[in-house]
Amino acid sequence: MTVASAAGVPLVDGDQAPLLARPYYASGDPGPIVAALAHVPEILDAAMPFISVILGPSSIVVRRKELVILRTSARLGCRFCVNAHTVVAADAGLSREELRALRGEAPLEDVFVDTTERAILRWVDAVAGAGPVASTERDALGSHLPTHEVVELTMLIGATMMLNRFCTALELPTASATAGRLDELDLR
Amino acid sequence: MSAVAEAIAGGVLPGRVWMYSNYHCNLACAYCLTESSPHAERRELAADRMREIAVEARALGFTDLGVTGGEPFMLPWLPETLAELADVLPLVVLSNATLFPPARIERLAPLAALPAAIQVSLDHADPEPNDALRAVHNFATVVDAIPRLVERGLRVRIASTVDPDRPQSDEERTRLCELHRRLGVADEDHVVRPIVRRGRARTGGLGVDPLPGDLPAELTITCDGAFWSPFAPTVQGGRLDTDLLVTRTTQPLATPAAALLRLVQGRPPGSDADLGIR
Numbered sequence: 001m002t003v004a005s006a007a008g009v010p011l012v013d014g015d016q017a018p019l020l021a022r023p024y025y026a027s028g029d030p031g032p033i034v035a036a037l038a039h040v041p042e043i044l045d046a047a048m049p050f051i052s053v054i055l056g057p058s059s060i061v062v063r064r065k066e067l068v069i070l071r072t073s074a075r076l077g078c079r080f081c082v083n084a085h086t087v088v089a090a091d092a093g094l095s096r097e098e099l100r101a102l103r104g105e106a107p108l109e110d111v112f113v114d115t116t117e118r119a120i121l122r123w124v125d126a127v128a129g130a131g132p133v134a135s136t137e138r139d140a141l142g143s144h145l146p147t148h149e150v151v152e153l154t155m156l157i158g159a160t161m162m163l164n165r166f167c168t169a170l171e172l173p174t175a176s177a178t179a180g181r182l183d184e185l186d187l188r
Numbered sequence: 189m190s191a192v193a194e195a196i197a198g199g200v201l202p203g204r205v206w207m208y209s210n211y212h213c214n215l216a217c218a219y220c221l222t223e224s225s226p227h228a229e230r231r232e233l234a235a236d237r238m239r240e241i242a243v244e245a246r247a248l249g250f251t252d253l254g255v256t257g258g259e260p261f262m263l264p265w266l267p268e269t270l271a272e273l274a275d276v277l278p279l280v281v282l283s284n285a286t287l288f289p290p291a292r293i294e295r296l297a298p299l300a301a302l303p304a305a306i307q308v309s310l311d312h313a314d315p316e317p318n319d320a321l322r323a324v325h326n327f328a329t330v331v332d333a334i335p336r337l338v339e340r341g342l343r344v345r346i347a348s349t350v351d352p353d354r355p356q357s358d359e360e361r362t363r364l365c366e367l368h369r370r371l372g373v374a375d376e377d378h379v380v381r382p383i384v385r386r387g388r389a390r391t392g393g394l395g396v397d398p399l400p401g402d403l404p405a406e407l408t409i410t411c412d413g414a415f416w417s418p419f420a421p422t423v424q425g426g427r428l429d430t431d432l433l434v435t436r437t438t439q440p441l442a443t444p445a446a447a448l449l450r451l452v453q454g455r456p457p458g459s460d461a462d463l464g465i466r
Contacts, residue, residue, distance in 0.1 A: 018433035019416060019451055042435040042447060 008171030011035035020045045032080070032172035033163070054159040060149055062092045064120060068153055069160050070102040071124045078164035083174045087181045099187060116144040120153060127157045192445050193249025201405060201452055203251030204280075205441070206418040207241055208410040209233050209266065213259040215284055217309075218321040219349065219394050221387035223423040224258045231258075231411045235269045237439075241409055242276040244441035254406070256282040256418055267295035271302060278303035280345065285309070285333040286326065293340050300341030305377070307345040308334060312356070313363035321351070331371065338372035345377040352382045352396050386422040386429065403432070405452045407445060413437070414444030416451070 012018075012035050017025045020041035024030040030038075033051075037044035055069065066089035073081035086099055094102075101111040112118055119141045126137040141150055166172075174182075182188040195201035211231040213224035222228070233241075242253055253273055260266050261283055273279050279299075285308040296306075308330060312318035315327035337344050346368045350356055356364070361380075368378050383395030396402075403417040412428055413436040415421045420432030434451065437443040 012430065016430045018430050020434070020447060039430075040436045041433060042437055042443065045447075 006173050007032060007036065008169070009036055009039070012038035024048065029175075031175060033167065036166075036170055036172060051159065051163070054156055058152065060152055063094065064117070064153070065156060066092050066094065067102065067117060067120055068124055068156050070099070071121055072128045072157050072160040073164050074102060074104045075125065075128045076161055076164040076168070078168045080167035080172045080174055081160065081164050083178050083182060086185070086187050087178050090181075090185055090187075096185065096187070099185070103187075119144045123150075123153065124157055127154060128161060190249040191449060195449055195452070196249060196251060201449060204254050204406050205241065205245040205250045205252070206254040206256060206406055206408040207233055207238055208257060208408065208418075208421060209238065209255050209260045210258040210263055211423070212262055213257060213284070214262060214286060215259065215323045215326070217284075217323070217388070218392055219351075219383040219387075219389040221384060221389065221419060221422045222258065223388050223426070228258070228423075230262075232263065233409070233411055235265055238269055239272055239276075240439070241441060242273045244439075246277050248442060248445050250407070250445075251277065253277045253279045254282070254418065255279065259284050259287065261287040261292070267292060267299075270296070270304065271298040274299060274302035274304035280305045280307050282307045282309070282347070284322070284326070285330045285337075286323075288333040288337065290336070293336055293342075296337070296342060297340055300343075305343040305345050306337060307347050307379075308337075309349065310334075310346050310364075310368070311348050311350065313360055313367050331367075334371040334373065343377070344371075344373050345379065346371075346373050348378070348380045349383055350380060351394060353394075384419050386419065387424055390424055405448055407434075407441075407448050409438050409441070409444070414448070416448070 011032055012021065014025045017038055018041040021034070021038040021044050024034045024038070024044070029035075034044065034048065037047055055065070058065070066085060070082065070085045070089050073085055082103060086103065089099055089102070090096075097106065097111050100106045101108045108118075108121055112121060122137055123141045126133045138150070141153075145153070179188070189197070192201065196203045209232065211222050211224055212226065212228045213220070214226055216225035238255070245253065253276070255270065255273070260281055266281075270279060270281055279302070281304070283306055285306070299306075309322070310318065310327070310330050311321065312327070318327040319325065334344055334346075348364060365375065365378065369375070383389050385393075385395035385397045389395045398419065403419050406417050408415040408418045408420060410421045412421060414434045416432040416434055420429070422429045435444040435447050
């Protein structure tokens with residue numbers, strides 16, 4: 001069993017997977033994030049449940065979460081995450097035009113007309129930037145969403161930024177299956 | 189009672205914590221798990237760290253310590269450190285017994301009054317098959333050293349590592365036991381185990397392939413992290429094996445201990461002894 005190579009660090013393959021990492025390899029290639037984190041199994045052991053809770057199904061609909069993840073990843077210039085979540089977002093029902101806009105390839109305002117989604121995207125731009133975050137943007141989002149969703153989306157932006165920098169710094173390679181889907185979507 | 193102590197008392201977790209003091213060795217045995225040799229990287233645990241591990245191990249409820257390598261006695265400061273460790277918990281140190289000039293044995297003398305044993309490798313009753321896998325003149329050197337250790341009051345154990353593809357005959361085993369008794373080592377201090385096919389043994393096609401259940405879950409601390417067993421932090425082709433890595437974190441010891449406990453929980457007691465790899 002092997003995983004994609006040509007990363008900025010060697011990726012741990014199945015026959016060297018540490019004990020705490022083995023469940024992630026049980027179904028085959030676990031993907032580059034797991035195969036990199038497997039070098040430090042206790043971090044993998046803590047990180048994957050965290051990532052799963054933050055990025056996975058929750059009380060917030062998948063479409064909104066993918067808006068956040070893809071927009072954040074595009075702002076931080078993470079090629080790995082942009083590629084992966086272009087596919088996930090497409091599977092969640094986002095249109096090609098919406099995907100292009102979230103990736104920064106078209107104006108957001110021309111595509112997203114829903115006022116709540118616009119507030120979410122402005123919040124992403126505020127949080128994923130540098131320096132203080134204006135309270136006016138937080139108040140604007142709060143006028144559309146309950147507090148718990150503001151908190152969760154803010155954590156989602158932060159977790160995505162963490163993964164963006166991890167994947168970018170370690171040059172994690174896009175999986176071949178993802179690359180194939182991007183070709184089908186003409187969004188390579 | 190701590191979770192570790194409960195697990196040890198219940199037979200779920202072995203009580204010994206091992207430390208890889210170093211990876212270099214004056215020998216380069218054919219079946220070495222760690223590809224140790226005079227040219228291997230030292231990758232030492234510092235004496236201070238070994239003392240900390242011992243104290244942490246006792247506080248967590250572990251009952252015994254083990255020191256292995258490499259050849260631990262390549263470290264010039266080891267004798268005094270061993271006495272400090274044995275003052276914390278009962279100790280066994282593994283050695284090839286080729287680095288025991290009289291002066292070093294004198295420095296080991298305090299161990300005679302402590303719960304400590306030196307486990308020496310001696311594989312055959314005859315020099316030729318013993319030295320073939322270990323080193324020229326190894327048999328003679330070891331047979332010379334053991335009585336001098338025993339004479340100084342030190343407890344010596346002998347570990348015989350055998351090639352399962354060339355099992356010793358009853359006559360050979362009998363002569364080996366006669367030899368260790370003659371050297372002053374009791375029957376209960378003689379262990380026989382198969383070559384484990386990891387490290388240099390795997391490269392040479394020697395030994396048995398251990399399944400995870402064959403290796404006792406004895407927490408093993410190295411400079412690279414905490415492992416499942418002293419047979420786990422092996423090296424092949426110059427690369428450390430990570431398949432039996434538990435955690436990179438070793439300090440506090442509670443971190444790898446908790447992870448190891450999680451891994452072993454649910455396994456029935458005694459399931460680690462199928463191959464008798466001890």
